[in-house]
Amino acid sequence: MDVETMKKLAGEKAAERVKDGMVVGLGTGSTVKYTILKLGEMVSNGLDIIGIPTSKNTEKLAQSLGIKLASINDYPEIDLTIDGADEVDPNLNLIKGGGGALLREKIVAHASKYEIIVVDEGKLKDHLGGFPLPVEVVQFGWKRTKLCLEKLGCKAMLRTKGGAPYITDNGNYILDCKFGTIENPAELEKRIDEIPGVVEVGLFVNLADEVYIGKKDCVKIMRKI
């Protein structure tokens, strides 16, 4: 069975957790897309929810499916968010931002009473850091910000798209930082956040409550202990 099927299994299963009347954070990426497609189906069958999208792409997709949307400013407290991740460690800490939406995803995760992450089994790691850590930075002085990040022990690369710098939904750049094994995600998050010019870092520590893992023929659920 291929990765896409594992993503679909996890994404669709998590949609079962969404109930009538909920305000639901809608994540970004190719796994949570399956959750959103399922929610679209459920909405057309009568489910009444309000979605809070974490990116312009997700907003477009959800709108096309007839899911009612609102801004986080209208609903600063969210019942449940479902989102993807690039890496998950055994403590349910995450690397996110492969799709470039980490800032909005983190604000939405922080505002959520419950956060479910959907991944295929290949995203489970003993330690975070194999996936280059995305850091969203303001354009002004980004080379200085890069230097400061590299002093923390990584090689940072400006993300590009079509030969030009990749621009986030918030008008910022992303530096993808190769740290290798991250021994202490909480400490690294704190140190990166202290650098002027850093808007947000794709380390999500202690924000996920459950992870739905799509496997060959089932979905395994990991819960925070």
Ligand code: 5RP
């Ligand atoms: C976007 C993200 C995504 O959730 C993450 O990149 C996983 O995406 P996919 O499910 O496509 O692998 O953090 O900013």
